[in-house]
Amino acid sequence: MTEEARLREQICNLAKSLFDRGLTHGSTGNISARISDGGLLVSPTGTSFGRLDPSRLSRFDNDGRHVEGDKPTKEMPLHSAFYDTRSQAGAVVHLHSCHAVAWSMMPDINEDDFLPPLTPYAIMQLGRVKLLPFFRPGDPAMGEAVRGLAGKRTAVMLANHGPVVAGKDVEAACNAIEELEATARLAMLTCGCRPRQLKAEEILDVVTTFNVEWEA
Numbered sequence: 623m624t625e626e627a628r629l630r631e632q633i634c635n636l637a638k639s640l641f642d643r644g645l646t647h648g649s650t651g652n653i654s655a656r657i658s659d660g661g662l663l664v665s666p667t668g669t670s671f672g673r674l675d676p677s678r679l680s681r682f683d684n685d686g687r688h689v690e691g692d693k694p695t696k697e698m699p700l701h702s703a704f705y706d707t708r709s710q711a712g713a714v715v716h717l718h719s720c721h722a723v724a725w726s727m728m729p730d731i732n733e734d735d736f737l738p739p740l741t742p743y744a745i746m747q748l749g750r751v752k753l754l755p756f757f758r759p760g761d762p763a764m765g766e767a768v769r770g771l772a773g774k775r776t777a778v779m780l781a782n783h784g785p786v787v788a789g790k791d792v793e794a795a796c797n798a799i800e801e802l803e804a805t806a807r808l809a810m811l812t813c814g815c816r817p818r819q820l821k822a823e824e825i826l827d828v829v830t831t832f833n834v835e836w837e838a
């Protein structure tokens with residue numbers, strides 16, 4: 623099996639795993655990954671994460687031209703913005719995961735730090751998550767908003783829509799977006815209960831020990 627064939631299989635298997643556990647539903651979400659020649663493999667528009675076909679993924683060449691496969695996700699500007707601003711990005715995932723969307727609708731959320739500091743693992747996997755305003759799905763302005771972050775964030779939350787996370791590879795991006803959803807779930811479960819949050823010195827210890835990108 624070639625490296626690209628393995629990557630195609632991996633994208634579809636991880637997407638199905640997310641779908642099977644209810645982390646995105648219907649035909650929501652999109653996923654992309656870098657190929658070693660500099661091109662991209664991308665989920666086609668209108669497809670379900672539960673039923674992606676490795677042979678029908680959209681393929682982009684190194685110059686950003688769609689060269690093979692079905693019509694790509696309408697969120698290409700969003701995905702491209704991460705690749706263009708974060709040279710270390712090898713994959714990007716977007717979901718409509720329920721608790722993250724719910725948390726984005728709560729009043730008084732810190733736009734610069736979407737998730738409360740509840741667990742060290744969220745900090746290690748995501749750094750600070752930026753809450754972006756609501757955009758119509760497919761609006762290229764979402765890509766512009768991500769470009770405006772100048773590569774300083776690995777994860778953003780689209781208000782009333784869903785999270786988008788970049789990672790060094792598909793597995794890392796999927797693990798990180800699962801962490802975002804799990805943390806939003808904890809936030810929803812504990813909101814109003816005054817949960818113990820990590821203290822500033824505990825956060826600093828995690829950030830420095832694990833070399834986390836922690837935008838001030």
Ligand SMILES: O=C(O)[C@@H](O)C(=O)COP(=O)(O)O
Pocket residue numbers: 649650651652665666667668669694695696697716718759760
């Ligand atoms: O919310 C939307 O419409 C998109 O962001 C999405 O999740 C699925 O769109 P496609 O990837 O174009 O199917």
Ligand SMILES: [Zn+2]
Pocket residue numbers: 650651716717718759783784
């Ligand atoms: Zn979406």
